[in-house]
Amino acid sequence: MPKQTVPDIAFDKFVIAECPDLFSKNKIVINEEYQRGDIWKQTQKVELIRSIVSRYSIGVLVLFINEQGKYEILDGQQRLLTIKQYLVGKLDLSQADITPYEELTVQEKALLDAYCIFYLRLKSHDPDSKEEDIVQTFLRLQEGTPLNKAEKINARRGMFKDTFKSISQTHPIFSLLGKDKRFRFRQLAAEMLTLELEGDFKNILFPDLGLPTLIATVDKYKKSISDNKLKFFRGNLDYLYNSLNILLTAFKPAELITFYLLVSYLRRHKADNANLINELSAFCRDFLENLNRFSMYDTKPPRGMTRQEFDTYLTYKLLAKKMTLADSIKARFNILLSEFKRVQPFIEKDEKRLHDIEQKRTLYFRQKGICPECKKPMQFDKSSAHHIVAHSVGGRTDDLSKAVLLHVRCHERIEKTKKKS
Secondary structure, three states: OOOOOOOEEHHHHHHHHHHHHHHHHHOOOOOOOOOOOOOOOHHHHHHHHHHHOOOOOOOEEEEOOOOOEEEEEOHHHHHHHHHHHHHHOOOOOOOOOOOHHHHHHHHHHHHHHOEEEEEEEEEEOOOOHHHHHHHHHHHHHHOOOOOOHHHHHHOOOOHHHHHHHHHHHHOHHHOOOOOOOOOHHHHHHHHHHHHHHHOOOOOOEOOOOOHHHHHHHHOEEEEEEEEHHHHHHHHHHHHHHHHHHHHHHHHOOHHHHHHHHHHHHHHHHHHHOHHHHHHHHHHHHHHHHHOOOOOOOOOOOOOEEEEEHHHHHHHHEEEEHHOOOOOOOHHHHHHHHHHHHHHHOOOOOOOOOOOOOOHHHHHHHHHOOEOOOOOOOOOHHHEEEOOOOHHOOOOOOOOHHHEEEEEEHHHHHHHHHHHHO
């Protein structure tokens, strides 16, 4: 059993009149790395002020001393924000039986100003674990009023968190998705990165995107993520941005996930992707147009759409109601991929890039040791196999009817000529 984490704890108080100054002088700060914004409903705010006016207790706050010696609010942020709004006249009391602060008599103000707010002041013993102490204490304190998924994963630390946070703030794709709700774009970036790192694109198997999966992924990639995987991930986002572009402004963020999977799959498995951006753009426009031509409650296809197409798009709509479940993600991806293959030329990329020694030996004896390019004899150990149909456009390595063996120098010359043309 691990040793209990025991921070320095002190019990203290300040009077309510000090609240605005504590915020304005940055004595108390809101750390936006993990804190949520002002989320209380009007009724909750009014009831808090009513409790204060009636001299009832509003509970004990929990504050944490950060590295700058300022107090971060681990528990009580909504209470303090509400008190501040009341004192500076920013709380709407038009429908409440509470007198605004500025309308109180001198005696009433003096009595209210003296109301004590009690708090626990925490300070970590270990400077190396200070950040983790803050986050873990914050998460546990919020279990009474649960944080949403976006807030919980954002409160973690490590390489994975830093990556999805940075991408959500810097990649242009997110600028087209509308106004970011609290941490929602960070959650979307985390979800797509999770699918990229943990998805099995060969067998079409993807994890669900529930909170346990996301937290497990954050912890798994806490220390490092492959540079090549991150480069591929950013490349996928570039393809999405360049192909969908202005259409992204009409997307709900979660709708982007299956389109992300389609891009990642095509870059892995489709041969000849030189024109992929234009192919994606044309396909996505048609798919989205058809998807939005009818409601999920319609029973008949719109004019010009076959029954089979209608059933396909309707199924996609219904599956989208369970967006983060693994089965729904897989089924929607399969619909997208099937539709793409139906309307766009698709040649499966050959995973085996190079000819093996036995294939080269077959070519050598078939050609009687002669290079067909320069018509001269060649040594086997100084030869190189060449795809007559380029591998990049679907030429298969196991199809020896479309392969020849060349001198290494002849092969290099052909490749250089192809690049120039």
